[in-house]
Amino acid sequence: MKPAPFEHHAPLTVEQAVSVLSEVGHEGKVLAGGQSLIPILNMRLASPAHLVDINRVAGLDSVEVTPEAVRVGALVRHAGLERSEEAFAALPLLRQALVNVAHPAIRNRGTTVGSIAHADAAGEMPAILALTDGVVEVAGPSGSREIEWPDFFLGALETSLAAEELAVAVRFGRFPVGTGTAFTEAARRHGDYAMAGVGVAVTVTDGVVSAARASFVSVTDVPSVLDLGPALGGVEPGTAAWDEAVEDAAEAVREHVDPEGDIHASADYRRMLVTELTRRVLPQAADRAGATA
């Protein structure tokens, strides 16, 4: 379990990083926290000839909160974002999800942007980028561009980032006032990749639901958002109608997801699981919406 030989590059600026990436092309890989990449290298599942280690690149380690978004630089560790009080105040969903990402030791190294660039359908943060209608900021040889999340995730472990591009930040969109969020998942062991997970955002206006959406972990091959407006819209949380609407929403989730089975659980089980998790998580989000409204 030792990686094949590679050349290690340690650029100090985004420009240098992009220029090395352009030089080495498909022979290169960005190294951020290494929590996904290093095991892959050690098991020789990949053997890139060049590693472009961005850990020394200046200016990528800040969390910024704007009225529209929480912007997270490429060197912000999961743990840093999780602990940021500003980010939590602006978008509680981030912390709600991040505490489910692996264990503290891994969150101390692993980056949120790296997790999104890795695009594992079992990762929490790609789903959160989707749920928040987020954007990936990219630097490349021909300048910067922004990629909306639906255009970013192409397939399992596959994104629209080009080999010579670096994701410099992501922006998680903030929700309107009156929105409550919640995230839950079920994993075999605490901190494992989930068998199924779901995050929801419920907006309550004048006592009734005005918008609601959900996104999923481990039960869709790319991050996807389901609009729960048709099920929940116009309903007042806590009423008998609400209970029925939650059932409808859960049913919609059951139909929406497309899980695969593995040695830990079958596809049917995961489908059941995400449906049940949706039932459990929606009232939490609605409660929080009530509290912020």
Next chain:
Amino acid sequence: MTTQMFGAPIRRKEDPRLLTGGGRYLDDLGHDALAAAFVRSPHAHARIVDIDASDAVDVEGVVGIYVHEDLPGRVGEPLPLLIPHPTLTHGRTGYALAKDEVNHVGEPIVMVVASDRYVAEDACQRIRVTYEQLPVVVGIEAARAGELLVHDDVPDNVAAHMLQEVGDVEAAMAAAPRTLTLDLDIERSACMPMEGKGVYARWDRDRGELRMYSSTQTSTGVRAAVAAKLDLPLAKVECIAPDVGGGFGVKIVHPWPEEVLVPWAAIRLGRPVKWAEDRREHFISAAHERGQLQQVTVGFDDEGHLLALDVKLWHDNGAYTPYGIIVPIITSTQLLGPYKPGTYRCEFWSLYTNTVLVTPYRGAGRPQGCFAMERTMDAIADELGLDRAEVRSRNFILPTEMPWDHGLLFQDGRPLKYDSGDFPASLAKLKSLVGWDDFADYRRQAEAEGRKVGLGIGCYVEGTGVGPYEGGHIQIETSGRVNVSTGLTSQGQGHETVFAQIVAQELGVRMEDVFVTTGDTRKMAYAVGTFASRAAVMSGSAIALAARNVRAKALRIAADALEVSPDDLEIVEGTVRVKGAPATSMSLGTVSVLSNPLRYAFDEAAQAATQFAGTFDPDKPPVADDEEPGLEGKDFYSPTQATFANGMHAAIVETDPVTAEIKILRYCVIHDCGTMINPMIVEGQVHGGVAQGVGGALYERMAYDESGQLLNASFMDFLMPYASEVPTIEADHLETPSPLNPLGIKGAGEAGCIPVSAVIASAIEDAEGFPITRMPISPYDLWELRRRHADGEIPSLHRTSSTTRTSGTSSKEPTA
């Protein structure tokens, strides 16, 4: 008075060193060594057609590439079958490097030695092996069917077939008012020590001496095996077990291929060579355990007394049997637990499969046996509508019936004879600890909140401290430092502490003056090893005996010097003094000086000793005819049989009504390992055991596909429980001394893990209301069982709960 050391919950002497990074494990040694890596079979069953290393020889840094044909003499012969048995009629072992055929994924085929491990792995990747694939046997059912063979010359894949019977089972079964049959299934798991195996060897060409280090549970065994394989005089081979990061059984097997090959390469190349196993290697080329199919037929009366127990076991021994059939022998004998079976028959078949070999893992066959017996107890209780604890207690062997001879032969070939134990007292303690009699109320409350809970129980007896022997050696330096050595090895158990406690107590010295060495063949050449919960019983007893010898010698010498009778002396905190007149005294260091009449005084102790003229007699030699120089003592302990510890566990679980997730709410342990040397260490052993038991019950399995690939050969998919999955363990102890050894102790190392699968199955069954017959169980498994139960494929239990009986039971027809 010297403070009481034996029995005190003293903190572990080794922990400050180990917890602050001071441990020296195998891979911490030999930074100058060449590194070995292996090309291992990617196929479960194949003939090796061709090995082409031409692309690898040029990799810079490669020093040697070896295949089977390169191995001379005994190095190239099959590895030894360590523990033969008359019923093991078709024992098979592998080669250090595969010869012609591979029988499981992971079998070593080529060894590369290079400047470092990275280079060695680069070279491995460039070696092309051509295979002709052969049909693969995976799983006990396929092995049992015998249509495809693992070894051409082993009919029906049967390595061993064994039958033991006590009494006339057939007659008793026929006469039994009721019978039941259970079909049970336990899956594979593995030891998974945090530190894998590892070997580091240096050859001193000038002296013709081999020094090797191995992360082993038996350095004496490895030493003898390597000397034999490499045709070296035993006197020219040293083997040292450095700090070892866990063993749990897998490191008692020896010699592993690497333990032969690494020293061989070191000699051949004249350079130090090291190999440290990585996790993937450990998964696919070390050893697994547990996998069995079981069928139990039981005959009993209307009160739940056992009349006849008829057990069939199909044991998966993997591709080879280097460690014999110890595991199924233990299952078949220890299955009986604390009960009198009436009559008993156990027949087992040990079967080959194209999977990693199976050797003892903590518990060593007992968890499976306990599972069979305890599932049976629950089934009887359910059948009769009786309380599950009550059925157990009606079948207990009573304290007045000890020693109890089951009439069977145990793993050591000696009678299965329980030395002591108080099972009714243990059960009473357990019931009060877990609140057995109040559980009906607890359940009613939970049910009112829409929660599903269940209570489970499991009892076991564990033969521990098997022979043949261990030794202890103690030497006291002139400084008063007490050096203790024993040949068996340590893998984190706390030997430095408990053996020091024994010595401190027996000799009357301070803990901090006692220094324990284990597993170093330079210090103690005669030893067996650390397994079978035997270290405390065997080495502990030997060390106690050795300490008594040293004490007697110290008193003899001091009495002479002080001109008093030895009977008037005592040793307190390292000082020999006259009872009642403590001013007349000398330190043990001084006694040590006197014991070794050198002509030179090197230090203060030696100078101080000159004041003790003693009874100098010019006609006698300085060292008396029946004495030896030095304040030293040695002794060996060799018992006639094993000593039997026991325990009873109970758990309360909650199962999610929708998702079938399983949570252990409480886990209670009553443990009896006789007199405890250190209750804190015993408790630590119990905790670790329960943690591994929880792994085996709820998380761990070896997911082989039908082609023999292990699908979860990493810690991402092989789910060892984290601290977050292990419940708080509530433990209490009973101390029923063993009459068999000088300290009254029994082994404790394996205990914790033995009943956990049985207990959790019992609790889940109690929560769910239908039988649980297969472990481990995941939420998905339970969810599937619920579906099948709802579809009528699985019957309901007769009762609805353990303690709330629905009605008096009418006599039912036997289901057998």
